[in-house]
Amino acid sequence: MKLAEAKAEFIQAWGTLGSSWGINRTMSQIHALLIVSPKPMSAEEIMDELKISRGNANMNIRALMDWNLVKKQLIPGERKEYFSAGKDIVEVARQIAKERKRREIDPILEVMESLKKVEGTDQETEDFKKVITELGDFTQKVESTLDKFIRSDKNWFYKTAIKLMS
Amino acid sequence: MKLAEAKAEFIQAWGTLGSSWGINRTMSQIHALLIVSPKPMSAEEIMDELKISRGNANMNIRALMDWNLVKKQLIPGERKEYFSAGKDIVEVARQIAKERKRREIDPILEVMESLKKVEGTDQETEDFKKVITELGDFTQKVESTLDKFIRSDKNWFYKTAIKLMS
DNA sequence: CTTATCTTTCAGAAATAATTGAAAGTTTAG
DNA sequence: CTAAACTTTCAATTATTTCTGAAAGATAAG
Numbered sequence: 001m002k003l004a005e006a007k008a009e010f011i012q013a014w015g016t017l018g019s020s021w022g023i024n025r026t027m028s029q030i031h032a033l034l035i036v037s038p039k040p041m042s043a044e045e046i047m048d049e050l051k052i053s054r055g056n057a058n059m060n061i062r063a064l065m066d067w068n069l070v071k072k073q074l075i076p077g078e079r080k081e082y083f084s085a086g087k088d089i090v091e092v093a094r095q096i097a098k099e100r101k102r103r104e105i106d107p108i109l110e111v112m113e114s115l116k117k118v119e120g121t122d123q124e125t126e127d128f129k130k131v132i133t134e135l136g137d138f139t140q141k142v143e144s145t146l147d148k149f150i151r152s153d154k155n156w157f158y159k160t161a162i163k164l165m166s
Numbered sequence: 167m168k169l170a171e172a173k174a175e176f177i178q179a180w181g182t183l184g185s186s187w188g189i190n191r192t193m194s195q196i197h198a199l200l201i202v203s204p205k206p207m208s209a210e211e212i213m214d215e216l217k218i219s220r221g222n223a224n225m226n227i228r229a230l231m232d233w234n235l236v237k238k239q240l241i242p243g244e245r246k247e248y249f250s251a252g253k254d255i256v257e258v259a260r261q262i263a264k265e266r267k268r269r270e271i272d273p274i275l276e277v278m279e280s281l282k283k284v285e286g287t288d289q290e291t292e293d294f295k296k297v298i299t300e301l302g303d304f305t306q307k308v309e310s311t312l313d314k315f316i317r318s319d320k321n322w323f324y325k326t327a328i329k330l331m332s
Numbered sequence: 333c334t335t336a337t338c339t340t341t342c343a344g345a346a347a348t349a350a351t352t353g354a355a356a357g358t359t360t361a362g
Numbered sequence: 363c364t365a366a367a368c369t370t371t372c373a374a375t376t377a378t379t380t381c382t383g384a385a386a387g388a389t390a391a392g
Contacts, residue, residue, distance in 0.1 A: 001280075001281075001283055001284050001285060002284070002285060002286075003284055003285070003286055003290065003291050003294060005284075006281045006284040006294065006298075007294065009277065009281060010277075010281055010298065013274055013277045017270060017274050019188070020188050020269075020270050021187060021188050021270070022185070022186050022187045022188040024379085024380075025380085026380080026381080035297060036294055036297060038289075038290050038293060042338095043338085043339080044338095052381075052382090053381060053382045053383065054339085054340090054382085054383075054384095055340080055341075055342080055381070055382060055383070055384095056380075056381050056382070058339065058340060058341085059340090059341090059380095059381090062340090079336095079337060079338065079389085079390075079391090080337085080338065080339095081338080081339080087297055089297070089300045089301050089304045090304060093304060103186075104183060104186050104187070108179055108183050111175065111176075111179045114167075115167075115172050115175060115176055117167055118167050118168070118169055118171075118172040119167060119168060119169070120168075120169055123204075124169065124204050125169050127204060128169060128172065128173065128202055131201060131202060131253055131255070132176065134255045135255050138255045138256060138259060138323075141323065141324060157304075157307065158307060190349085190350075191350085192350075192351085209368090209369080210368095218351075218352090219351060219352045219353065220352085220353075220354095220369085220370090221351070221352060221353070221354095221370080221371075221372085222350075222351050222352070224369065224370060224371085225350095225351090225370090225371090228370090245359090245360075245361090245366095245367060245368065246367085246368070246369095247368085247369080
């Protein structure tokens, strides 16, 4: 398999994975493209490579910057803006975990918390509270573990994962 | 807040969370509804509660059964089929982890593996292989940790999470 | 200031996903 | 067997998300 072919396949696979986890396909693809690109790319180059429109490229590049997954690189003497993605996978995973936690887990935790305030002492209400409380506790634990991961040093994950598997 | 209201809000929140993680909103809502229902429900009752069509209800109930999140309950003397969801949250999370791993992580691991076979020894190819290998290794670690979680006893997660946080 | 280069915006178009509802299929009771 | 009760299927519709491309907005060079 040729390099160009492998890259294309990687970009494709990454886009599919992203979209099955609720992330826009193009956004994942641009991210993948920048991860495997040896040098920063301009919007134009990204458009050409992925065969997408200017608007689409611009919008998703900005989303990736919002997620702190892509950085703008200003090349001296160049008018255009160039973009690059971090290639340290653990760092990338950490960043994604951080953002999804903030955007999706934190809000639901608040809802769970507020639902514990439901009135009533009958069995059905108690059962409901129990489920909600367990769900909240579980989510808290996941959060805490993610927090640890997010704040940890670069090798923590590998070391810990090995420990957990033993 | 009244119980019925709290349940409705929970169902709504769960649906939203699901859809931002790539799971059909109705599927998540039916799951939530069954989790907080004290007794098994028929398709008819689910349709009424969530104001959805028969076809939609049927399709998503079946999807939930595919995911092993919902079980058919045959009530003696009743013609209708009734459905119930497991209420042990750790068990539910484990089941979801198991299915998503199988459906989405395993396939991408295969792709990663095949991409390592790319030809060439130039710098760009070496860099590509490095990224792909790291990504594969990382995904493997996540997989292994999930496996451990999936196969573990009911309290493993809580105990381990506490340990990791210390 | 004017022009050329580049970026952003956004309304409409296209693509994708979810939903409906009626018809067909099944199962069980009588 | 026949009819009633229930479930499944699926073509058509509706809703949602994504994408396009042209126009407007910046920015810097000349």
